[in-house]
Amino acid sequence: xxxxxxxxxxxxxxxxxxxxxxxxxxxxxNIAGARVGVEATPLASLYYERFGAGLFQPRAETELDxxxxxxxxxxxxxxxxxxxxxxxxxQRFMLVALLGTGAAFASDVGGRYRAWSGLVGLQGTRxxxxxxxxxxxxxxxxxxxxVEFSPALRSTFAxxxxxxxxxxxxxxxxxxxxSQRAQALLTAxxxxxxxxxxxxxxxEWSPRAGRDWxxxxxxxxxxxxxxxxxxxx
Numbered sequence: 001x002x003x004x005x006x007x008x009x010x011x012x013x014x015x016x017x018x019x020x021x022x023x024x025x026x027x028x029x030n031i032a033g034a035r036v037g038v039e040a041t042p043l044a045s046l047y048y049e050r051f052g053a054g055l056f057q058p059r060a061e062t063e064l065d066x067x068x069x070x071x072x073x074x075x076x077x078x079x080x081x082x083x084x085x086x087x088x089x090x091q092r093f094m095l096v097a098l099l100g101t102g103a104a105f106a107s108d109v110g111g112r113y114r115a116w117s118g119l120v121g122l123q124g125t126r127x128x129x130x131x132x133x134x135x136x137x138x139x140x141x142x143x144x145x146x147v148e149f150s151p152a153l154r155s156t157f158a159x160x161x162x163x164x165x166x167x168x169x170x171x172x173x174x175x176x177x178x179s180q181r182a183q184a185l186l187t188a189x190x191x192x193x194x195x196x197x198x199x200x201x202x203x204e205w206s207p208r209a210g211r212d213w214x215x216x217x218x219x220x221x222x223x224x225x226x227x228x229x230x231x232x233x
Contacts, residue, residue, distance in 0.1 A: 033230025076106025115145035
């Protein structure tokens with residue numbers, strides 16, 4: 001009985017102190033969970049992440065975000081897909097390349113918005129006990145977006161189109177590379193046998209925002225804070 005207890009205790013300590021890579025190898029490769037946080041506006045999301053088992057051991061993540069009108073009057077959803085490809089790896093250090101894309105749908109008093117975005121970046125992590133601590137740098141351009149103006153917004157331009165009272169202004173517009181964001185984040189994630197806990201915080205700002213880089217009404221809150229809890233299976 002004592003031998004079994006000692007064996008179980010040693011196994012538990014070894015799994016707790018093992019590097020994240022070892023945990024990935026001994027546990028099932030899927031994580032599904034939920035996140036809450038702030039990214040220009042309050043966000044809640046559901047996510048699914050899978051650890052690959054191929055030569056480069058990529059990670060693929062799919063996330064569905066929801067936002068409300070609490071701060072900015074903005075409502076919408078975003079579907080984001082991200083791939084992490086390993087570039088270098090040591091005993092407790094790993095550097096990955098980030099590549100992703102996403103589609104967003106939103107609305108406010110000004111109209112409805114649809115956008116297709118991209119993502120490129122780098123992330124480095126270091127394993128300490130069961131924690132994976134890291135830093136992330138990324139660039140997120142809006143590749144193409146379409147705006148459908150609301151009747152209230154179009155009516156404000158009626159005096160510019162006096163000859164067409166029933167159609168006072170353009171109904172919408174398609175924009176290419178209309179905006180961009182840059183990320184500089186610190187990350188922390190604990191990978192246990194059955195659960196994954198993650199914390200993310202840092203800057204996410206619009207380089208072209210100028211003096212409006214911290215304008216909440218314009219959706220330019222330049223921070224990203226996130227808490228997530230997932231189940232490994």
